[in-house]
Amino acid sequence: EVQLQASGGGLVQAGGSLRLSCAASGFTVGDFTLGWFRQAPGKEREGVSFISGRDGEIFYADSVKGRFTISSDNAKNTVYLQMNSLKTEDTAIYYCAADYSLIPQAMATYTGNALDVFGQGTLVTVSS
Numbered sequence: 001e002v003q004l005q006a007s008g009g010g011l012v013q014a015g016g017s018l019r020l021s022c023a024a025s026g027f028t029v030g031d032f033t034l035g036w037f038r039q040a041p042g043k044e045r046e047g048v049s050f051i052s053g054r055d056g057e058i059f060y061a062d063s064v065k066g067r068f069t070i071s072s073d074n075a076k077n078t079v080y081l082q083m084n085s086l087k088t089e090d091t092a093i094y095y096c097a098a099d100y101s102l103i104p105q106a107m108a109t110y111t112g113n114a115l116d117v118f119g120q121g122t123l124v125t126v127s128s
Contacts, residue, residue: 002026004034004119006096008081011125014088020081020122022096027117029053029072032100033107034079036070038092038124047108048094049081059104063089086126093121 008020022034035050049070050059058070069082079096098117099107107115 002117004096004098004117006094006119006122009094009122009124011127012086014086014126014128016086016126017082017084018086018124020083020094020096020124022079022081022119024077024079024098024117027098028074029077029079029098030074032098032116033102033104034072034096034098035059035104035107036081036094036096038090038094039121040089040092043092045095045111046092047110050104050107051079052104057104059108061108083124086124088126088128091124091126093123095119095121 005023030053033052036048037045038048039045051070051072067085072079096119097115099115
């Protein structure tokens with residue numbers, strides 16, 4: 001079965017850190033672009049960060065540049081999002097997703113519902 005399992009969310013104070021994990025099964029992360037969207041209450045989905053398994057190309061949203069780092073461990077078939085210097089505005093449900101065809105920047109701006117794999121969310125809450 002093709003699926004993504006996200007984990008690592010939680011409650012953290014502003015300025016703190018969390019690491020999200022996205023474990024893939026049924027496919028190889030090295031063949032796909034994977035990464036993270038987030039959606040806060042009352043807001044539209046936002047593409048946060050994506051990495052190409054083929055060439056390592058990376059995209060970060062301006063809102064997280066310099067604070068978040070995405071990485072891929074092909075041996076574990078898992079993608080990670082290290083989130084540092086968290087702000088209250090980072091509070092959202094974070095979803096991991098994968099697509100075979102899209103490059104990272106294209107995936108970040110994709111607004112449809114036809115990505116190859118879309119995982120369940122993990123809640124990140126940043127308190128002031």
